[in-house]
Amino acid sequence: MLVAAVYPTLSNGELLLRLVEAGGLSLAIGLEREIRDRAAGLRTHLFVGLGSALFTLISAYGFHDLIAAGPAVVRTDPTRIAAQIVTGIGFLGAGAIIRSGMSVRGLTSAATLWVVAAIGMACAAGMFVAAGVTTIVVLVGLGPLRVVGRSLVTNIRHDHCVLRVSLVEGASAWPVLGIVQEVGASVRRVELRDDEEEGRWLTVECELPGGLRASQVADLVASDESVSSVDW
Template structure:
């Protein structure tokens, strides 16, 4: 009968190599999109999780038959689940109302789970999970871009002459392009080049598409009374 506390060196090597492969597949997708946690990070998380799972299950086999010794193979794995939260939190960036990095943080968490699964010898669940994760990251990303309309936040800074059109007209021009003004800030000063009284307007807007920002800024620049436009 096979001893549940023992594992061959070949089996350990295969599990570690499989964890590198699975972590690399998920990390490659993140790397292609230039995310903070990419290929190497996902590989290391999956490999580390697999190694800790192997250590937790088989690393204390010499003490299994000792009196008053109670081994818990899930103890170290539980600490990995807690610890991965700190790494995932480091990939999340909050800018105003927009939050980025959540998908990468989730992929790190799933890669950790797959590493633990491989370390425990559950190859089929880990492989199926890897396929499902790749389908989710690649396939659903295409679906979202094609069918889900996501609005993008941007800031427009305008310098207007004193004879410039009323802000209501600018608002209507932006509305015609599907742009909604979220926040507005006004200030008066002298324009640097010719000391003409000018109005500084900062608009926080939402756009239907990110690539629309440049064309909108160029369009506003051509409006009579608008001295300069900057967008970010």
């Protein structure tokens, strides 16, 4: 509950500073998305950040003249428009998500739009340090952290691999199995089939250790003299 006579105001210079801060930080994140050629790029992030900041400023300071027009006690809730921004930005974020078959793209861009809205609101509320730190964390997450994360996943994750090996007529499957085990792969299933038309085929299903790719194993297997060709 606020009394109209002491309702807070901002100077034009302070309003401009908060809008510029919101626009600049939003541009920094939008530039990273633009460089990666994402659907939500430079302009989208700028507009979301500025719009969120302006809505927050309007909610907190935009109705001063109306509220201060009389001596009566006025009840006001400057967080109402801000709360609607949090809800409404979800619709814009959903538009950045693209699903193609089993793959989904655009989740990161949707998340950056959501956090840019928060950054804009923080700037409008005068929380410049919080907005700046959030922007730095987001940029680190989109850049260096992305590289580190992929490296960790590549080294830890065990990929599933199925090798279909064409063997020379009369050749044994043991040399191929020996190569697979030497590289540290865990053999799950082995099937050897002789066909009058297609010849001798060996199917090896295995789990590869972190950092090892199926193409690398296939190249090693193909180098053996008992192997005609390898598919994976």
